Amino acid sequence: MMSLYVPGQSWLHRCPAGVKFVLLCVISAVLLAMHDLWLLGLAFVATLMLYASLGPQGVRQVSALKPLAFLLVILFLFHLMTGDWQQGLRLILHLGSMVLLANLVTITTRLDDMMAALRPIFQPIRFLGLSPSVPALAVALVIRFVPELLRVYNALAEAYRAKTGARGSYRLIAPFMIQALAMSENVAEALSARGGASGFEPAGSARDKNAVGGAAMKEEIPS
Amino acid sequence: MGFWKRKTMAKTGQSGLDLTSQPYAVFEDVGLEMNQTEILQGVSLTLSEQRIGIVGLNGSGKSSLVRLLNGLRLPSTGSLKVFGQPVGAVRGQLPRHVGFVFQNPDHQAIFPTVEEEVAFGLTQLGNSKEDARVAARALLRRYGVEALADKPFTGLSEGQKQLVCILSVLVMDPEILILDEPMSSLDGLATRRIAALLRDLSQKLVMISHDLSLIDGFDRILWMEGGRLKMDGPPDAVLPAYERDINLKAQAAAADQASAGPL
Incomplete structure (x- = not known):
């Protein structure tokens, strides 16, 4: 295991860290407000396409979801048993999209850029x-x-x-x-x-x- | 800390380091005590040479001695001036002028990638992130390792790691470079490369080494034993004496073991 940053020159690497942070916050908030399964599914697919836009190396990074897979399956089974599989699916799409999006910022942002972007938050x-x-x-x-x-x-x-x-x-x-x-x-x-x-x-x-x-x-x- | 500190501060007003002062360091009867243990006693020295090597067995006080030079430790007794100022008064300014390369590169690198690591010293000095990055890359290029810039530090070879650690100190352009057994984790080839790099530096070097061949061309050798300076002189006088002493100690230990009988 190395540091999480994946070196590269993609458009996401060039995008300023601050912009990525703000977008991540906004998109996550919007995702949480969405309940329509179709829309959530669309958002998940869009997230995967963002990874794809980074090339084959980006697609490989979707494996960030792997440690979470077990948990997601358990959650889905739990909802299946309580008879609300739709809620289970919703949860998976919520969590999956948000984790993948956050990871996308991590792997395309150099640590010192991230630090510089976070510094204003720590001003107080x-x-x-x-x-x-x-x-x-x-x-x-x-x-x-x-x-x-x-x-x-x-x-x-x-x-x-x-x-x-x-x-x-x-x-x-x-x-x-x-x-x-x-x-x-x-x-x-x-x-x-x-x-x-x-x-x-x-x-x-x-x-x-x-x-x-x-x-x-x-x-x-x-x- | 002694009253002398405040007095000098008042006299010079600012940090007042005289970076051209020769000798650059003056020890007067310096002692160091940590956790009720005497680490150094009665060390008096003036350092001005371009290349100084330090030898001594483990626990002889070598590492503590060099840590006094950049303010990582402060003397408990006696007085130590570096660049004409008492170390206690200029402790915060010293590290930028007295660079320090540690034994284990894995404990020295702070950042995950090479370029960030090398740029860190410059941002510490107040440079902007962009300027620091450009300068770091230029330094990596000058030493032919620009390709490492985006690599994670953890994935480098031991030799590359130590090279990056040295560059991350050189980037601040110190007057003196202290190296505490820098080759101990390196293979023969990496050792030679680093040694060649060090040979060409304009900085003054103070290097601790167990590999005597690395310092036998130096201007001066200090031999530490039991927290004291045992011998001080040119390599052709000190190094043979040091080796003889090690041989005698090894023979004595073997004789002791023989007389104690089989284990």
Whole structure:
């Protein structure tokens, strides 16, 4: 598993991130208000066509729905049993279209564009003395380090299997947490070494020492 | 933090880094203590050479020593000036002038794709996203890896990862580049490529290495042992002495084991 962004030059890649976000919100709201099965089916097909417009690589990305498929089937069966298969189908089309549309934005928007588009939303936290780029950076870190954490877990599971012959168990949770925390220390240090979460203050500013975030800030300054 | 900090701040007003100052770093009886453990003791040094290598066994204080240079750690005792200023007073400004490349590239890269990662330092300095991206791409092109720009970092080879990490620091155009065992995860070929890249840099280098062949052409070698500076001099004096010492220690350990009998 890599980061979710799929590099490319499609028209959706070129579309500004802010526009995509606003459209996603509007379309999702409209979808939720729609109850006509035909219209919903049409919307779902239109969503699939959007993927198709990205070329074969885009079509492959429809697999984003796979983790959800199980849930959708269960939901449909549930409604079938309660005798309202139409409501079940409606639910599937709602969820399916919305997830696919959101995923479409994710795979065609570079992380830093996404961060820039989200920054205005986080402006209010300025009043708390935080930089609006901090939550945006947090999002970036999550996307970057999910595959990394999976790798750490797999390495642990492999070591466990090498020693016991058994598959990974709940016992790996504690060592995994410890390794993840140790890793976060390293990442925080690396972030500090490049100006911290809020970036460098303009040269000569009085807030010099606050410009370094992460590990350097957490650490007690020796006296 | 010492009273000297506020005094100098008042005197110079601004951060007042003198980037041309020679020596660029002056340690006076520097000690470092973390969690009630002495990490460094009585280190006095002046650094001005273009290429400085640091050797020493694990836990000898090498990593902590170099982390003092860019403000990742602050000395507990003694005084340390970098670019003519006490490190405590200029901690926030130091990282842009003293770049740091870590041992493990996987822990250093913050962004999912290569171009974003390299551009990050420039946006940190207040450049616009577009300018940063253009400059990042230009730097990738200069090192012949523009094709990596849109690639996810996780998918790179170890050598490419470390190259990207180095470029993401070089993009800020630091005066000094610190490298903490940068080759430890690389194969022989990648090591040579990175070494060649480092050789051609105009920056001053301070590099920790267990591979002595990588630093035997340097101007000066520092040998750390038990948190102290054990030896300091040109490579042809320090490196053979260091190797001899390792051999003696290995022999002593083997003799100990033999006298203890079979396990």
